Amino acid sequence: MNRAIIEIRDLTRHYDMGGETIHALRGVTLSIHANEYVAIMGPSGSGKSTMMNMLGCLDTPSGGEYWLNGQEVSRLTDDALARVRNKEIGFVFQTFNLLARASALHNVELPLVYSGVPARDRRSRAIAALTRVGLANRMDHRPNELSGGQRQRVAIARALVNEPSILLADEPTGNLDSTTSEEIMRVFSELHGQGQTVVMVTHEPDIAAHAERVVVLRDGRVESDRLNRGAAA
């Protein structure tokens, strides 16, 4: 098996809600290896998004360990975390989270701006990333001039542009119709085929069917973790 990119051990996350404590994650242990394609499933409220935010270094765990590429990120400073988000992680959101006032190209360039890539290289790399997701002809469009599927492709291009070690997607097809969802899934499969490690949250079984491995969460714990029959392993 490939080297582990992600190692989480007994990861917990709770929220204090005015006296009441909500346990979103109750101790999750999981390893994800290079070039895996993992789907995270589970009922609503089971802690999928909470876990993804933790994996994406957007949120910090209440307890447990998170090792990313052999580095314990739960101990990093704010700036170091920003660097990890910038270089190691590509995050795709359900709601796209594009800058409304910026063109597709500029949206894709953003991570490169924060890693200090000079303007000329930035442009060519952003164009390359947009080309990879089939949007080379829509670079100058703003998000509101693009369809939902196209917006999500821009978001994927943005997630990929800095060549992250892992691509995280929280319900990437949640706001899309089934045809468009299939298109986005094809993009993910292609990226996986090119060696990209992918972790994706979904609660649609036919979307999860694209992945090699399915982890099911329930009530903040891993309920099952199995390889997908039928998917190319």
Next chain:
Amino acid sequence: MPLLEAVRMALRTIRSQKLKSFFSLIGVLIGVTFLIAVVSIIQGMNVYMEDQFANRLVGLNTFSLRQRPDIVTGAVKEEEWRSWFRRPRITYADARYVKEHVTVPATFAMFCSDRQTLSFEGKQAKDIELRGTEDSYFRIKNVDIASGRAFSEQEVRTGQAVVVIGDLIAEKLYAGVDPLGKSVVIAGLPYRVIGVAAKQGTLFGISMDKFAVMPYTAPARRWICPHNVLDELEIRATNPADVQVAMGQVEALMRSRRKLRPDEANNFFLQTPEAALDGWKKISGILMTALPGLVAISLVVGGIVIMNIMLMAVSERTREIGIRKALGARRRDILSQFVVESATLSLVGAALGIATGIGLAFLVKAVTPMPAAVAPWSIVVAVILGVSVGMIAGVYPATRAARLDPIAALRAE
């Protein structure tokens, strides 16, 4: 993130919300407009006062010996004013004595004046400044003769009834007629017009062409000065250094002639272009002291407005901040983004203020007799102030933005 990048980003944001940006920078705009306009007008006035007012009224390298100041631009106390009138007058003998004893090369002209009515064939020109002087006066005051000639030394010596008239009188009394050789009645006495002075235009909206010049020895002299008495002795040297020497000599000569003790003040006055500017200098001094305060007030207000706008921008753009953080923006990236945005906003305000200030100054110049000249330093100051107000106003909102938690920011609506 490089500065240029941040400025470009800020400009993009400002451009995408033009109206809001405009209102937010209006305070800075007003402050800077004020700064530029007031400084321009003061600067213009300075140049004008020196070139036009002082040098035209008093003359270049010129000073005059008088009983009391005649150009009083500041406030004078009642007593002081009265004491001026108790002083001895300047006499012909004083003038001759001074003329003989000043050692630097200089030109002198005895001078008297009063308001008189001039008439020609039933037409009248009232309230005309009738000047009685010597032929050298034309050289001292640079009075150009447009047609005809000035009177000669001989005409002064023999007290001829000849007169050089100002352009306005030529227009008023001799419309359509050549005034040269025509007669003019001054205080009931007939005079011959021998010259017309070149048009001088206006000074603060007052015509400079309402005058007539005659020899101080001419028949009408008793209407302008008592016998043997002068309003002033005009003295013109060839350069500023000689002016200083001549002034020192005139002062010493007059003091010894009037037997003043060392502890006694001068009982005569030396009018210089600089002395004529005294009052203006006081006024502009007050303006220049008050200006920083006024500008500061509007800039503080402008800064507070910008700070509030930036706070609003931060809360409106919480999601954007979340996105940027999710993509790897560090605290200092977000901090500098908002500080630069605030500074850019303010700088745009300053730039607009510079433009409106210059516009305003030139408007004032166009519609009032007041002049205007833009001072380059005021533009530099405006730019520096603009940027610093924006930066200071931006720090607090930017710190709040930078501290936002990425996931909380992303969840914001």
